[in-house]
Amino acid sequence: TTKPTKEKFEITKEQQDFMNVILDAYNRHQIPPDVAKKLLQEQYSAEENFLLLTEMATSQVQVLVEFTKNIPGFLSLDHEDQIALLKGSAVEATFLRSAQAFSTKMPSGHTEVLEERIRKSGISEEFMTPMFNFYKSIGELHMVQEEQALLTAITIMTPDRPYVKDQQAVERLQEPMLDILRKLCALHHPGEPQYFARLLGRLTELRTLNHYHAEMLTSWRMNDYKFTPLLCEIWDVQ
Numbered sequence: 001t002t003k004p005t006k007e008k009f010e011i012t013k014e015q016q017d018f019m020n021v022i023l024d025a026y027n028r029h030q031i032p033p034d035v036a037k038k039l040l041q042e043q044y045s046a047e048e049n050f051l052l053l054t055e056m057a058t059s060q061v062q063v064l065v066e067f068t069k070n071i072p073g074f075l076s077l078d079h080e081d082q083i084a085l086l087k088g089s090a091v092e093a094t095f096l097r098s099a100q101a102f103s104t105k106m107p108s109g110h111t112e113v114l115e116e117r118i119r120k121s122g123i124s125e126e127f128m129t130p131m132f133n134f135y136k137s138i139g140e141l142h143m144v145q146e147e148q149a150l151l152t153a154i155t156i157m158t159p160d161r162p163y164v165k166d167q168q169a170v171e172r173l174q175e176p177m178l179d180i181l182r183k184l185c186a187l188h189h190p191g192e193p194q195y196f197a198r199l200l201g202r203l204t205e206l207r208t209l210n211h212y213h214a215e216m217l218t219s220w221r222m223n224d225y226k227f228t229p230l231l232c233e234i235w236d237v238q
């Protein structure tokens with residue numbers, strides 16, 4: 001029997017509490033202001049831009065690890081599976097974050113400067129296009145903060161990442177988040193019954209960026225650009 005409409009769309013008290021934990025964790029972690037300030041001050045050579053992006057990426061990964069630890073249930077997973085989930089989702093979570101940064105929270109002026117620096121940081125055109133197409137497709141969704149935070153947590157809690165042993169345990173954590181996201185979409189986008197499906201469709205587009213990102217790293221390496229130990233660790237750069 002299908003659930004009565006009330007239960008199907010109404011967000012329960014415990015779902016609201018769960019959402020507040022995720023949203024608070026998502027908002028608590030931001031890029032350090034001194035890094036954001038450098039964005040506006042440093043000069044524009046390819047090397048300088050790459051160094052700045054490297055610093056931002058490294059800070060972003062630290063932010064990501066902190067956020068992940070706050071997802072209810074994550075720390076009770078098998079420790080090796082925790083690592084497998086973090087490494088498996090790091091690129092996607094980072095690109096989701098940057099897409100959201102471009103479409104919402106960036107203080108005025110930062111967006112243009114950041115775009116300029118990305119376009120002049122040694123990334124070749126063939127990777128630039130899919131990346132900015134993704135930014136545009138996320139921007140068009142006009143996600144509210146709760147949706148952004150939940151979509152990031154759902155991306156991290158993806159059961160079929162490489163080397164995850166207990167996929168069911170991850171599914172049990174991801175499913176409740178998908179249910180809350182479905183209800184949030186109905187609540188915040190009443191005129192678009194397909195909005196939830198469109199949101200999940202972006203996760204598929206996000207996966208294609210994994211491939212482009214690996215190529216970007218390789219082309220930087222070939223030009224002798226250096227990464228930080230944390231980035232090498234989480235992105236498997238040799």
Ligand SMILES: C[C@]12CC[C@H]3[C@@H](CC=C4C=C(C(=O)O)CC[C@@]43C)[C@@H]1CC[C@@H]2C(=O)c1ccc(O)cc1
Pocket residue numbers: 030031050053054055056057060094095097098101114118213216226227228231
């Ligand atoms: C991912 C990225 C580094 C991290 C940047 C992102 C663009 C926008 C961002 C916004 C952030 C915010 O507002 O919170 C945090 C940093 C990020 C997420 C860059 C686009 C390409 C670059 C990259 O792939 C890269 C990889 C390795 C490097 O050493 C340097 C750059």
